[in-house]
Amino acid sequence: xxxxxxxxxxxxxxxxxxxxxxxxxxxxxxxxxxxxxxxxxxxxxxxxxxxxxxxxxxxxxxxxxxxxxxxxxxxxxxxxxxxxxxxxxxxxxxxxxxxxxxxxxxxxxxxxxxxxxxxxxxxxxxxxxxxxxxxxxxxxxxxxxxxxxxxxxxxxxxxxxxxxxxxxxxxxxxxxxxxxxxxxxxxxxxxxxxxxxxxxxxxxxxxxxxxxxxxxxxxxxxxxxxxxxxxxxxxxxxxxxxxxxxxxxxxxxxxxxxxxxxxxxxxxxxxxxxxxxxxxxxxxxxxxxxxx
Amino acid sequence: xxxxxxxxxxxxxxxxxxxxxxxxxxxxxxxxxxxxxxxxxxxxxxxxxxxxxxxxxxxxxxxxxxxxxxxxxxxxxxxxxxxxxxxxxxxxxxxxxxxxxxxxxxxxxxxxxxxxxxxxxxxxxxxxxxxxxxxxxxxxxxxxxxxxxxxxxxxxxxxxxxxxxxxxxxxxxxxxxxxxxxxxxxxxxxxxxxxxxxxxxxxxxxxxxxxxxxxxxxxxxxxxxxxxxxxxxxxxxxxxxxxxxxxxxxxxxxxxxxxxxxxxxxxxxxxxxxxxxxxxxxxxxxxxxxxxxxxxxxxxxxxxxxxxxxxxxxxxxxxxxxxxxxxxxxxxxxxxxxxxxxxxxxxxxxxxxxxxxxxx
Numbered sequence: 129x130x131x132x133x134x135x136x137x138x139x140x141x142x143x144x145x146x147x148x149x150x151x152x153x154x155x156x157x158x159x160x161x162x163x164x165x166x167x168x169x170x171x172x173x174x175x176x177x178x179x180x181x182x183x184x185x186x187x188x189x190x191x192x193x194x195x196x197x198x199x200x201x202x203x204x205x206x207x208x209x210x211x212x213x214x215x216x217x218x219x220x221x222x223x224x225x226x227x228x229x230x231x232x233x234x235x236x237x238x239x240x241x242x243x244x245x246x247x248x249x250x251x252x253x254x255x256x257x258x259x260x261x262x263x264x265x266x267x268x269x270x271x272x273x274x275x276x277x278x279x280x281x282x283x284x285x286x287x288x289x290x291x292x293x294x295x296x297x298x299x300x301x302x303x304x305x306x307x308x309x310x311x312x313x314x315x316x317x318x319x320x321x322x323x324x325x326x327x328x329x330x331x332x333x334x335x336x337x338x339x340x341x342x343x344x345x346x347x348x349x350x351x352x353x354x355x356x357x358x359x360x361x362x363x364x365x366x367x368x369x370x371x372x373x374x375x376x377x378x379x380x381x382x383x384x385x386x387x388x389x390x391x392x393x394x395x396x397x398x399x400x401x402x403x404x405x406x407x408x409x410x411x412x413x414x415x416x417x418x419x420x
Numbered sequence: 421x422x423x424x425x426x427x428x429x430x431x432x433x434x435x436x437x438x439x440x441x442x443x444x445x446x447x448x449x450x451x452x453x454x455x456x457x458x459x460x461x462x463x464x465x466x467x468x469x470x471x472x473x474x475x476x477x478x479x480x481x482x483x484x485x486x487x488x489x490x491x492x493x494x495x496x497x498x499x500x501x502x503x504x505x506x507x508x509x510x511x512x513x514x515x516x517x518x519x520x521x522x523x524x525x526x527x528x529x530x531x532x533x534x535x536x537x538x539x540x541x542x543x544x545x546x547x548x549x550x551x552x553x554x555x556x557x558x559x560x561x562x563x564x565x566x567x568x569x570x571x572x573x574x575x576x577x578x579x580x581x582x583x584x585x586x587x588x589x590x591x592x593x594x595x596x597x598x599x600x601x602x603x604x605x606x607x608x609x610x611x612x613x614x615x616x617x618x619x620x621x622x623x624x625x626x627x628x629x630x631x632x633x634x635x636x637x638x639x640x641x642x643x644x645x646x647x648x649x650x651x652x653x654x655x656x657x658x659x660x661x662x663x664x665x666x667x668x669x670x671x672x673x674x675x676x677x678x679x680x681x682x683x684x685x686x687x688x689x690x691x692x693x694x695x696x697x698x699x700x701x702x703x704x705x706x707x708x709x710x711x712x713x714x715x716x717x718x719x720x721x722x723x724x725x726x727x728x729x730x731x732x733x734x735x736x737x738x739x740x741x742x743x744x745x746x747x748x749x750x751x752x753x754x755x756x757x758x759x760x761x762x763x764x765x766x767x768x769x770x771x772x773x774x775x776x777x778x779x780x
Contacts, residue, residue, distance in 0.1 A: 220477075231682075
């Protein structure tokens with residue numbers, strides 16, 4: 129019995145880690161801007177395509193940092209172009225802008241790639257096979273949870289102990305007041321997008337190493353699931369997002385193990401709705417002043 | 421004043437009648453398969469869907485992203501009940517001909533499509549409508565995804581044909597009016613939009629708008645928030661269901677997998693381009709949107725050489741890039757869309773904005 133479940137469990141932990149890296153980007157942006165960044169999943173996909181094109185001409189040692197830099201730049205530009213002009217607009221407008229940005233990025237990627245699935249480059253070592261108990265898996269599924277936890281711990285330290293982290297916390301509590309206290313809102317928001325995009329870039333490397341092909345819309349579903357993870361864990365809470373992501377990743381794969389593959393996506397949304405109805409603040413979320 | 425409004429109503433109806441005649445005439449001249457007629461048919465279908473979404477998002481202020489799910493229900497109910505009995509064996513080839521061994525008349529199936537979507541909306545609305553803004557959006561989006569997964573579930577195969585195509589049901593080609601395929605979608609869509617207009621201009625419509633503008637104030641004025649939100653949601657989904665059925669008729673085949681969230685986003689963008697809270701805006705925007713994406717921007721997809729000069733950038737997919745860039749510009753810089761929250765027929769009377777709506 130356990131032997132049968134083990135590979136699914138490993139896959140679940142690995143997928144959970146990948147979702148976690150995306151979910152952190154969602155939860156940070158939501159914590160500060162109260163915006164569901166619908167384009168976050170596309171940033172994740174774009175990171176995949178950057179890797180495909182860059183490794184075609186550059187060695188791996190240069191490609192990996194370059195991909196992260198480019199993804200970060202993309203996240204930065206996205207915020208400046210699509211969200212900054214709407215800072216004072218109603219929330220609905222910003223959300224529509226997010227959807228529009230996501231649409232534009234998907235179409236752009238379709239145009240550049242000609243709509244064909246691209247083979248993701250084989251990352252050395254990560255793609256090697258390894259034997260755990262009776263299950264054989266790729267190194268990446270073991271590296272993912274470790275790397276995820278390490279990155280998230282680093283991020284939490286950053287938020288707790290640095291000046292920019294303090295500014296982020298202040299902005300997420302009260303946008304206007306922190307502005308009055310002399311915090312440069314725009315640079316804090318940009319920083320949030322930069323961190324989120326960098327984590328999405330790392331997440332995409334891990335994700336596509338296990339899935340091996342990149343298509344323009346591949347990021348939509350992991351993106352939505354990561355968002356659900358963020359809501360599940362309590363939006364705005366980084367550890368919550370990570371735990372939520374692992375739970376979703378594992379549960380999804382266990383459902384696949386039980387033979388209900390068609391429902392593995394739907395399950396995530398059922399979970400979302402249950403959470404929203406019974407505990408809208410999520411596992412670790414602070415009670416919001418606004419009634420949800 | 422009253423006479424004026426009657427005059428305006430008359431002019432509006434006349435214009436609509438002329439447009440219908442124009443569409444009919446165009447089809448008799450250009451033939452059914454011309455691009456214009458295809459765009460007109462698809463545009464009419466999407467106009468209804470966009471207006472139904474506008475009722476929810478623009479008039480009641482409920483940001484719902486579940487439209488694709490309800491369209492899917494409508495499309496499936498229509499298709500399942502109108503596939504001719506003789507064709508069942510071929511369509512449900514993996515499920516022994518399915519378990520539904522009867523077929524309904526087209527109009528009944530169309531109504532049933534709307535009712536099924538409305539019933540589902542009533543059930544989903546009970547829990548979901550307690551949520552606000554982006555939580556509501558993501559929850560409805562989630563429900564749409566759940567519906568899509570359930571419909572494709574293998575165990576429901578004898579009814580829904582699983583993840584296989586539904587086909588051979590009557591399309592617009594079998595609902596010819598005066599020898600024209602374009603009039604049926606125009607008529608159904610037109611009647612439905614007319615009903616939505618009447619609802620918007622009724623007391624209920626005013627209550628919806630009050631909720632949009634300020635929930636607390638609306639509640640203080642004695643409007644039952646939940647009751648009206650639920651009503652708006654159910655009505656919107658009823659018409660989304662009919663719209664879905666019409667879309668199924670337009671396409672000729674229907675498959676659950678095509679009703680992704682991208683479809684909802686398309687409709688949402690139409691609503692935004694037309695103006696949140698403007699029925700005529702949504703209608704115009706739908707036709708423009710369909711015409712641009714299907715027809716007018718096609719040339720961007722084909723490489724073009726003028727003399728010996730190869731125009732750069734033009735190749736497959738460029739159309740959608742330009743298209744989405746234009747949408748982004750509208751969203752960022754022309755947030756009010758084409759008509760804002762005004763209607764085409766009272767746009768020249770700015771003083772009446774706060775007064776009575778002119779058209780019935």
